[in-house]
Amino acid sequence: MLGERRRVGGGGGYNSKGSPEWCKTGSKSLPRNYFGSSCQTLYISTKFVFGNVIFSWQPLDYSAYYVQITRDTTSDTWVRVNSTHYTVGDVLLFDSISINVRTSGSADNNIMTYNVSKVQTQIGNTMNLSWTAPFFPLAGQYLVYHTHRENRTILSVSRHGVRYGGDTTSAKYTYLTRPFLSTNIMFEIRNITLDDAGYYNGGHSADDAWWGGGVVLVVSDKPSKPKVTGDLNVEVNRYTSLTCSSQSTSAPDYYSRLVTLSYTWFVNETKIDRETTETPRLYVAKDIRYNRYSCTATEEDMESDRSDPVQINPLYTSTLTGQRKMNIQELEIENLRLENAKLQKEIKKLEVETEVLQSKKNFYDVKLQVIRNEHPEVLAQMLKDNGC
Template sequence: MERVICTCFVVCGLLSIVQGGSLIISEKFMNGDVLFLWNGDIAQEYDIQITMDKTLSDWDRQTVTQYTVEDALLYDSIGIDVRLPGDSSNNKMTYSVSKVESYVGDSVNISWTAPFFPRAGAYTVYHTGNVNRSIIVVTSSGATFDQTKYEYQSRPFDSTKIGFNIRDISRTDAGYYNGGLSPEAAWSGGGVVLIVHDTPSKPKIQGNLNIMVDSYSNLTCSSFSNTAPEYYARLHPLSYTWYVNNTKLSETRETLMLRVFRDHKYNHYSCTAKAKLESDRSDPVIINPMYTPDKLTILPEPLLNSDDKLAVKEGETIGPYTCTADCNPPCDITWKYKDSTSGGFFDVASTGSLDSQIVNRSIGVYRCISKFLPDSSFKKIESIRLDVLCRPMFDYMDEFKTRYGCKSGDSMYVPVSVPIIANPPPKESDITWSGPTGQLAICSNVLQQNVIYKHLVKSFIPIKDRNFFGNYTLKYERESLITVTISAEELRINKSDLTEINNGGLIGLEGTVVVKVPIISDSLPLTSHITWLNPNGLMISDKSIVLQQTDGLYNYLITSILPVSGAKQFGNYRMLYDGNLITTIIIKEKDINMSPSAVLRKGNNSLSTMGLLISTILLSVLGTVFLGINIYHLYSRRKQANRKHDENSIGTAFYATQPNEQTYRNENKTEEHIYSAIDLQQE
């Protein structure tokens, strides 16, 4: 339906000569502002006072001949009073602001009163909008205009009451209308401002829709006014109406600020903008409240024991489990397990679903890990701690000594620490040891190691006499776990006795040295386990070794005849037993050429007079009985003969001789020394 705005008649002083004053004041309407101008000297100071409606401004002294009042459409009338300094005469003018409002598509009547109508020539009506243009030309006999758009209504044509109609209003018709004899009249006072209203643009809601819970979201309803002219629209900002789920809110500002909660994700927000007319409603938006999970949920819920652990036997399976978290955006959920041995965590599932898992003793924890992608520092963890049950067994992964050496006696014990895998920890009362003498009446201690299923069983095994040497088996609830061997302690040097180095030439064995080494051993040494290394580190194969027991149950004497020929054979000689170093002696050139006065050395190679006595006795006996008979055969065959080492029981002399060898014995009241002549064939 067409709406028509009634004609607005404006009567105002276009040109005023102030009563009693000398200034002539005129006005212009320029893009929403009113410009007052007066004649005068631009170097002259003037006192100016403005009246806007009924509000008076303070006097303002300026050196100007014009004054601009901005945003004139805010007022119905604007007055000015200009005085010369010291002169109380008033020079006043009042500008009446005439406005006509219409809507797009309507028709409107525009009218004002001109100060005069020209007797000759034409009166032109001007429209100043985006451009300045003439729309109607009136003479005393008629009017020229676009009849589809305008209709000139004043009669007679030369009437000073100017009136016309504008059809089918659009926003381009908005602006300032005035008339006169020249184009400058388009801006002169006394015209009418046509205001055209249209609906504001459809709003768009802008703002951060993805926002953390407990933060504040600012949503802006963005629209622009379609009211014209622009200098009117900017003085009348839009008002806004906000809706949540079609329910009107009290907020009328452009920006809606609200604190975000989790349930905001169910809300739809929209808005409208309004000037004279209200816009269409915006498309709804949904706030996406982002939040981290309060907790993680594992289903089905694991059945935990009193220690808040899931008890499971080794080799059995657990799961499947599903780990979920209420977070937005969805959390990144993974599963890891902890290796109790290394202490490290390892991936087992890349989603929240954990398949059935076969459990072993090294798995201590299955861990569900939730990460919140917008916050890289956030992490939430829910764990299933395992109590993996396993029967006691020997831990082959740990280093363990299975052979032990020991002396025997009432106060002799061998400490044995056996690594055990068990969960729960083994009971000390169920641990037993059995050995060569049967089951031992001893107690063992169980110590927890670095992981829950690793233990150390510490026991002290008594070795009362030689019958206790042998194999010992650790049992748990009568089940054998591991066996260890306890042997007599390896032989060692008897530091309370002498080590002798004798010239073999004194007994007819030229180029040899006779070495006698006292040792202690809880078990019977074997001559086949004795080796000698020459100064070059090479094993001596052309040697003879004799073993005999001396005073004391564990005391023995090892007598060795070593070939020494040439300067390269002098130096350090090492005796080994089962590859282990027993002692090192130094053989020098003088030991081959020494006289009977220097034949004995202590372990530190010091000389002893006891060696002189023994060597003298040996020399006389051997020289008297056999030296003349066998000296020739010794030098001709000793390099080719095979050597054999016979081993006899304790208390008997042991010989390393070929079959049919002659054995020489020399006895005194202090020691018994047994030698063997190598490669002497009996005649």
Template sequence: MPFIFVFILFGLAWHIQGEQLDIYSKFNDGDVIFTWNNVSSTYHVFNRNTTGNKLIRGYNKTINSTEYTVRKALLYDSIYIKVNVPGKDDFYNITYEVTKVKSLIGKAVNVSWTASYFPKSGIYDVYHSKKNKKIFQIRSNGENMSLTKYIYNTRPYSSENISFEITNITMDDAGYYNGGEHLTAAGSGGGVVLIVKGKPSKPDIIGDRNVEENEYVELTCFSQSTSAPDYYSKLLTLSYTWFVNDTKINITSRTLILNVTKDLKYNRYSCTATEKDLTSDKSDGVRINPLYGPDGITFDTLQTDTVIGKECAKVGPYRCIVDCNPSCEITWKRTHLSGQIDVISNKSHLPRQQLKKDMTSLICEVKWNYQTPIQKTIRLDVQS
């Protein structure tokens, strides 16, 4: 069953001694937007993943703006930002922690963040960005808290520690949760991204499967994450498992590359896609259709290439046997002492033939695509 992840981001503000510098954060469709005021000169902005000090875009970037955005913020365990006003030695640091919680779909999950304050009005609204609406309201006196989908856990109700349970999780519950005295205030306060994980979609195997012998065929296992929200699923990289005739093979890449031989036509290929510990249903099986011309020609009833017979006697029937894909063009010809050549059949099967004194041979000619035709000859020794 799908899993649930919860990411918690905290917004903070700093003040520069002697002048005020307020830094705020806002979560928007997978990005974190940092804003500040009172910009009178250039600011230097640093940011990195604090786990292993992995640098991300914008490191040591100089900007002349009141805004800076960290793209794809859910990739990081936390985001660390430094702001420096030129001419001053001090840096002002903020770390935005990201907390993860796992659960199963259909179960319940606890969501929590720390609000900057609880409104004096005694009313705090909680919003869900995916549903684009207020989902419930907290009153400091506990009124109107008879919720079903959401169970508010914080006591006293006026505490800045916002904590509630989301029950019976579905994909529709994914998205960003935040709160505040009104919608604008909620946008700059604390919040949580709820990620609902589902197994990847059943793959389709794409690629041209009609490939000539000794060439290469590429089969691609095409699947997509079904996790929500979209800005999370777009960050994911799926892993793949390939099967030949339902037996797992040691190939984990999205694309399977094969050298085409005739024997591949007997194999059936399928694959699955995996998002961490969630694996898709197996794809429908596909087969390679190797394209190849004849290696040679055989006759089904002849042990020798020469047939001896009296004039007016009948010989045959004969069958010209070749292995081609797609089928070869087969033509039977008859030659005479005069050099005359007659086309006598356009099928692999040649009916019985009556011998005549001037007949010299029967020829099976095979042609495949653009290749030079090949022939095999039955010599005729016609006796009086």
């Protein structure tokens, strides 16, 4: 059971003459066996509200109380409270929650244990839910409630039979307990969806949907499709981190927020061994630009869809300019640009030298023409000397 109204103690309650002994509690006197073998100062009850349990106690005529909480076998230190209730959060993480309340100036223990009951299934399954009711109303009806986003009645049981709203049958639920007056409450839920998750409890009034007993139905689904984020532009020979971001989509939400996901990383469609963290650290080498990284998230045995892949752009410092970091494509373009500028300078230099040589050639052509016109005998001798 998720919890119950309970008086702590056990046995006894009668004196040697067979008459009941009495305990004083606030302004009332009650038989000792109302509490157990010893007189208990407080009456403690529990209330389950969206993943938390609220312990409340009576009577209310003490100025302060001292509270100690035990989660499974781990006990907290004592704390002083000035109210008559105490809330413990995220109880689905534990099997049991115990509270010990002492009144101001007393060392008497008033202990209440809240047993956490939850069942887990997946979408599309059929599941039986059950708990033991403290009593079944001989007159009237026992109502079964489902609390998820809202509190609603799913069925009602009387000594004459079961009603599902205004009908005697339901495509969703089937009450299984016979006879109908039994305190062993059991019913079937079919074709389970995320909307069926939440807290189920029963009683003769709407307030009983919260108090004690009942069970939490957890409906599991695969995590959301992850998204990989991180610094994708990193200088070579340095480290960077990628993050696989996903969330549990199981219900109810006060369960899903407690879920711890595990992760699987892939590089170029190959699983990276022994890497299950959300944010792995990667060394950026020159050839890392060819890698495509992706991931999946897993909740228990349910794995998400694969994330879209990302690539890391290694950054380099130009060896020609040494001024800024760039990726390999930018570096290649920058180097080509600088080489082209250098080549253009060489071409310009050759063009100038060619013009100078052309000027010299024109000068000698003119001079040779003058010699041919004015001194043909000299030109003939020059040609003869050169073997022409």
